[in-house]
Amino acid sequence: MNSPVPFVERYGLHNDHQRAAAARSHETMKQHDIEVVRLIWPDQHGLIRGKALTVDGYLAALRSGAEATIAPFFFDTANTIAINPFTPDGGIGDPELAGLANMVMVPDPETVRVLPWAPDTAWVLCDLYTRDGMPFPYSPRHILRRTLERVQQAGYRFVAGIEIEWYLTRIVDDMLATGAVGAPGRPGDPAVVAPLNRGYNLMLEGNLDVVDDALRPIRRALVDLGLPLRSVEDEWAPSQIETTFDILEGVAAADAALLARQAIKHVARRNGHLASFMCTPGIPGFYASGWHLHTSLVDATDGTNLMVPGEGELLSELGRHYVGGTLAHAAAASVFTTPTVNGYRRRRPYSLAPDRLTWGADNRAAMVRVISAANDPASHVENRVGEPAANPYLYFAAQAAAGLDGVLNKIEPGEPSVDPYAEDAESLPGSLEQALERLTGDRFYREAFGSDFVDYLLTIKQSEVQRYNAHLAEHGPDGEYAANVTEWEHREYFELF
Structure with a gap:
């Protein structure tokens, strides 16, 4: 039985430069004895959200992405739930987001940085996608990319x-x-x-x-x-x-x-x-x-x-x-x-x-x-x-x-x-x-x-x-x-x- 095509490859989410950077990041992890990689992304307020993954988890995310809840996108600056996600349209007219569905974080390997102040830790910025490989519509990084x-x-x-x-x-x-x-x-x-x-x-x-x-x-x-x-x-x-x-x-x-x-x-x-x-x-x-x-x-x-x-x-x-x-x-x-x-x-x-x-x-x-x-x-x-x-x-x-x-x-x-x-x-x-x-x-x-x-x-x-x-x-x-x-x-x- 054939294995399913990994998420990133299936939807063509990395270009040639990113694929080369992904290969280089393997060496970066070894060279700096990295233990955890913080997969991060900007929310609607310009605040950084994300998760810390093991190196193996990061390497897997380069192929398949890593899922995360869309919940932060429903918060105002005081974490008030400004939009009710528990409605058929997710509160924002999109049934795919109802019930606080997951999105997929896809690391941009060209942005890998070893943190000088946090031992054995790296940062990598992520682009956000829905599970069908489409850009997450409320991602500010996506809005800028589309404008540019x-x-x-x-x-x-x-x-x-x-x-x-x-x-x-x-x-x-x-x-x-x-x-x-x-x-x-x-x-x-x-x-x-x-x-x-x-x-x-x-x-x-x-x-x-x-x-x-x-x-x-x-x-x-x-x-x-x-x-x-x-x-x-x-x-x-x-x-x-x-x-x-x-x-x-x-x-x-x-x-x-x-x-x-x-x-x-x-x-x-x-x-x-x-x-x-x-x-x-x-x-x-x-x-x-x-x-x-x-x-x-x-x-x-x-x-x-x-x-x-x-x-x-x-x-x-x-x-x-x-x-x-x-x-x-x-x-x-x-x-x-x-x-x-x-x-x-x-x-x-x-x-x-x-x-x-x-x-x-x-x-x-x-x-x-x-x-x-x-x-x-x-x-x-x-x-x-x-x-x-x-x-x-x-x-x-x-x-x-x-x-x-x-x-x-x-x-x-x-x-x-x-x-x-x-x-x-x-x-x-x-x-x-x-x-x-x-x-x-x-x-x-x-x-x-x-x-x-x-x-x-x-x-x-x-x-x-x-x-x-x-x-x-x-x-x-x-x-x-x-x-x-x-x-x-x-x-x-x-x-x-």
Whole structure:
């Protein structure tokens, strides 16, 4: 009797590069005496989920995948079950997902990394599939892949550089012995922390030296993982750090952002620190953090940067239209770029964060900052709208889809602004609730990502907003922390992100 064809081969889920990488990963496991491999994937919030398998289990998963429950895709940020899976259509119009069915994790062997901080342990990112070999429809990595395929079909490739701000704090009390450990819909008490230095001293070298002992193992871990770290800087507020990474293409760039955030958090925690990518923690003296996304389109064949301006231009014609598309779809994209209630505290005038739809030449008040010079092959744009807790796959996909639409439909961005905070321009949504309203009626992202996915994400995020509004109705302004951040926000996001 013939053996059944293994899942990965049956559905053609690995290309030639991945098959070669799978063979190499056998040697990696032996060379580094790996005992367990964490099969990981990004969920709808940009959080890493997964399972730890033995090496034999990993090698089997390379052929047959490994099953896992789809349950995390039904949770909001507090593990509230936002969608009832125990209905005939699984709560989201798909009978195949009813009853919390399993999906299949298929390791992407090109992403195998040995963890510098966890002995005998490796990471590998997975793509998610249904049991019939179809991409799992709510996987953010799949949404980005599909978007980038359209970019490629149009003759371009999407490249991105990451500039992200975050907080590095010292744990004073982890609250595990004295605080609430949490329940579905209500996270546990967040750790009590203290900053590692004082603010506000942007790029003060002395502050960077104060935190060097805490940063050194983090820097080394990022480099040892093979992530293209470029800089680590002292940001404006106390204990606020900025890290930048060199450009990567498409999915690899989003993977790098996902893994960098997780690596920073893991290494910090093992050394008695807590790293948080929450936008505005409810801690006295802390300030909003941003995620500035640097992008450009290059020629799909030879990699030539297609945004480079000629003499007298701010950007090439293609680059200008890319900005036009970015601005045209920015309001609806807010759910992807700024997906938490807390992230909207950053959108204030004269705050180094954008509050309206503007672009400008090397202007940090504009939503889209153009960094260019005539005939400079490094010319590109920086979208300053995002928060550090954004899901990298959805942030990148939203940017790539909007920019491509601008290019294909020759959308003009209007004149660049010289005073963005005074510009008579449309305001960005001022809350997550407003952003959800804009996305609900938006035809563009429904076509780009599929209405089923958009409706699914809206349901998940509406659960978050409803719980926040219920907190306000019960506690009002008396529950506010520093910077007007509520106790609900700090509990919800500080340790999670």
